[in-house]
Amino acid sequence: MTARLADIAAQAGVSEATVSxxxxxxxxxxxxxxxxxxxxxxxxxxxxxxxxxxxxxxxxGLITPELDNPIFPAFxxxxxxxxxxxxxxPVLATQTPGGSTEDELTEMLVDxxxxxxxxxxxxxxxxxxxxxxxxxxRGQGVPFVLINGFSERVQAxxxxxxxxxxxxxxxxxxxxxxxxxxxxxxGPRRFVPVQRKIExxxxxxxxxxxxxxxxxxxFVQHSLYTLEGGQAAAAALIERGATAVVCASDMMALGAVxxxxxxxxxVPREMSVVGFDDSPLIAxxxxxxxxxRQPVPAMGQAAVRALLEEMGGTPAPHSEFVFHPELVVxxxxxxxxxxxxxxxxACTPEK
Numbered sequence: 001m002t003a004r005l006a007d008i009a010a011q012a013g014v015s016e017a018t019v020s021x022x023x024x025x026x027x028x029x030x031x032x033x034x035x036x037x038x039x040x041x042x043x044x045x046x047x048x049x050x051x052x053x054x055x056x057x058x059x060x061g062l063i064t065p066e067l068d069n070p071i072f073p074a075f076x077x078x079x080x081x082x083x084x085x086x087x088x089x090p091v092l093a094t095q096t097p098g099g100s101t102e103d104e105l106t107e108m109l110v111d112x113x114x115x116x117x118x119x120x121x122x123x124x125x126x127x128x129x130x131x132x133x134x135x136x137x138r139g140q141g142v143p144f145v146l147i148n149g150f151s152e153r154v155q156a157x158x159x160x161x162x163x164x165x166x167x168x169x170x171x172x173x174x175x176x177x178x179x180x181x182x183x184x185x186x187g188p189r190r191f192v193p194v195q196r197k198i199e200x201x202x203x204x205x206x207x208x209x210x211x212x213x214x215x216x217x218x219f220v221q222h223s224l225y226t227l228e229g230g231q232a233a234a235a236a237l238i239e240r241g242a243t244a245v246v247c248a249s250d251m252m253a254l255g256a257v258x259x260x261x262x263x264x265x266x267v268p269r270e271m272s273v274v275g276f277d278d279s280p281l282i283a284x285x286x287x288x289x290x291x292x293r294q295p296v297p298a299m300g301q302a303a304v305r306a307l308l309e310e311m312g313g314t315p316a317p318h319s320e321f322v323f324h325p326e327l328v329v330x331x332x333x334x335x336x337x338x339x340x341x342x343x344x345x346a347c348t349p350e351k
Contacts, residue, residue, distance in 0.1 A: 004046065005019050005020060007044055008037065008040045008041060008044060008046070009040075011040035011043060011044055012033075012036040012037045012039070012040035013036065014033060014036065014037060018033060018037065019037055019040075022034050022037040022038070023037075023049060035085065036085075039081070039084055039085040042084045043081055043084065057086065057087035057088050057115075058088055058089070058113075058114070058115035058116075059088070059089050059090075059091050059109075059112060059113060059114045059115065060083050060088045060089070060090055060091065060114055060115060060116045060117070060118070060307070061090075061091050061093055061105075061106075061109035061114040061116070061117040061118070062076060062079055062080065062090055062091065062092050062093065062117070062118050062120070063093045063094075063095070063102060063105050063106065063109070063117060063118070063119050063120065063122060064076060064092070064093075064094050064095070064120045064121070065094070065095050065120070065121050065122075066094065066095060066096055066097065067094055068226075068251075069225065069249065069250075069251050069277075069279070070250075070277075070279040070280050070281065070282075071249070071250070071277040071279050071294065071296070072094075072120060072121070073280075074279065074280055074296050075120050075147065075296055075299075075300055076090075076092055076120075078296055078297050078299075078300030078301065079118055079300045079303060079304060080092070082300060082301050082304040083304055086304070086308060088115075091109060091112070091114060093105040093108065093109060102119070102122050102123050102133075103133060106133070106137060110137070110140060110142055114142065115142075115143075115311055116142065116143045116144060116145075116307045116310065116311050117137070117142060117143075117144040117145075118144065118145050118146075118147065118303050118304070118307060119144060119145070119146045119147065120147045120148060121147065121148040121149065122146065122149070124146045124149045124150075124151055124154055124158075125148055125149025125150075125191050125192045125193060126149075126190055126191055126192075127151075127190050127191070127192060127195075128190045131151050131153040131154050134146075134154045134155075134156065135154075135155075138155060138156070143307060143310035143311050143315070144156055144307070144310070145157050145158075145159065145303045145306045145307045145310065146158050146159070147159045147160070147299060147300075147303050148160055148161070148193055149191070149192045149193060150192055150320050151192070154318075155318050156310075156318065157303075157306040157307075157310070157315075157318075157319065157320075157321065158319070158320040158321065159299050159302050159303045159306065159320070159321045159323070160193070160299075160320055160321070160322055160323070161294045161295065161299065161322070161323050161324075161325050162322050162323065162324050162325060163193045163196035163197045163200060164196050164197070164199055164200030164203070165200065165324060165325060166197065166200065166276060166292040166294075166325040167184065167197045167200035167201045167204060167246060167292075168200050168203070168204045169292055169325065169326075169327040170246040170274045170276075170292055170327065171200075171201065171204035171205065171208060171246065172204065172208065173274070173290070173327055173329065173333065174244045174246070174272060174274065174333065174336075175208045175209065177244075177272065177333060177334065177335045177336055178335050178336035179243050179244040179272060179336040180209060180243075180336065181219070181240075181241050181242045181243050181244070182205070182209075182219060182242060182243075182244045182245070182246065183219045183220075183221060183233075183234070183237030183238075183240070183242035183244070183245045183246070184197065184198065184201045184219060184220045184221070184245070184246050184248075185221050185223060185229075185230055185233035185234055185237065185245055185246070185247045185248060185252050185256060186198065186220065186221070186222055186223075186233075186247075186248040187222065187223065187224065187225045187229075187248055188222055189222055193248070194222075194248065197248060198217075198220055201216060201220065201246070202216045202217065205219070218240065219237060219240065219242060221233040221234075221236045221237050223252070225248065225249050225251065225252060226251055226252070226255070227251050227252070227254050227255040227258070228255060229252055229255060230247055230249070230251060230252025230253060230254065230255025230256045230259075231255035231256065231258050231259045231262075232255070232259075233245075233247075233252065233255075233256070234247075234255065234256035234259035234260065234273075235259040235262075235263075238259065238260065238263060238265070238271070243270075243271060243272065243336050243337055244271070244272035244273070244274070244333070244336070245271070245272075245273050245274070246274045246276075247273065247274065247275050247276060248276050249275065249276050249277055250275035250276065250277045250278070250279040250282045250289060250291055251279075252275070252276075253273050253274065253275030253276070253289055253291065253332070254275075254285060254289070256273045257273050257285075257287075257289075257332065260273070267287060267332055268287065268331065268332050268333050268334035269334060269337075270337050272290075272332065272333040272334055272336075273289070273290070273332045273333070274290050274291060274292065274332070274333060275289045275290070275291035275292070275332075276291060276292045276294065277291065277292070277293070277294045278291045278292070278293035278294065278326075278328055279291075283330060285332075287330070287331035287332045288330035288331040288332065289330055289331075289332045290327075290328065290329050290330045290331070290332045290333040291328050291330070292325045292326070292327055292328070293325055293326040293327075293328050294325055295323045295324070295325065295326070298323055299323050302321050302323070306321070
């Protein structure tokens with residue numbers, strides 16, 4: 001019990017004596033502190049004492065893409081904990097290749113009586129998708145919040161990182177290291193975060209290196225948000241003479257490192273790589289990955305707050321809450337190889 005009290009106290013940020021008072025139903029503990037202790041019990045997987053159990057305030061759906069990319073479990077953990085602290089029961093619904101679609105998962109959650117849904121990197125980020133699906137969901141009386149991506153056609157709160165600023169941070173870092181041939185490896189162009197990253201890249205390359213939009217666009221390569229996708233994109237950019245690659249995800253960045261090594265290039269001495277997300281464990285790769293940290297805790301908590309306001313009858317305005325990313329410098333970036341020069345203009349390659 002002593003070890004258990006210590007764990008709960010550490011999670012809740014209170015003393016062991018306070019935990020003991022809560023568990024034994026003793027007075028002298030504020031409602032906020034009591035809730036923090038109960039939430040700590042839930043997060044650590046301990047059962048609440050029978051007298052302290054309370055009925056769930058309702059089910060809240062969380063729809064994410066596949067969980068192979070560690071950034072999505074990170075979002076699920078933050079959002080799930082925030083909902084639990086508020087008395088709600090999170091229900092995680094994950095898309096898998098060849099499995100249930102976003103629409104099917106949404107229907108399943110609505111059928112199970114969820115009181116709200118949070119979408120992470122869903123179809124709302126795809127400019128080619130039919131946004132009427134969200135109007136229909138609102139018509140069913142189900143509040144929702146959308147993370148990563150924005151559409152003027154969807155009446156709901158959005159939560160996003162500043163993708164343009166993220167790429168500017170990466171390019172500024174690489175230019176300061178002497179790189180002049182910088183590539184950008186991103187997903188399909190139809191996605192809003194991809195379009196924003198490209199805008200930030202083109203602007204930075206013009207502002208800092210004097211490249212025209214067409215010249216900068218030569219160093220943009222579209223691929224999939226996977227390790228293999230990053231490997232293919234980086235291979236194409238290396239062929240164009242890039243000495244550094246900014247990737248749209250940490251998974252893509254690991255693929256870029258693999259592509260460099262397959263060509264006998266040392267990372268970072270001969271090739272620098274920057275990721276995006278700062279996924280769990282990414283600091284322990286070889287080399288540790290320089291990346292742009294997506295503010296997952298702040299974004300997840302903001303999404304929950306916005307959803308609670310929607311469910312409480314005081315909906316947030318149709319707006320986007322944008323969070324500033326952070327450059328985390330580690331071992332995958334270094335000074336540009338000596339003698340690196342801008343390549344001669346060439347015809348725009350197929351993306």
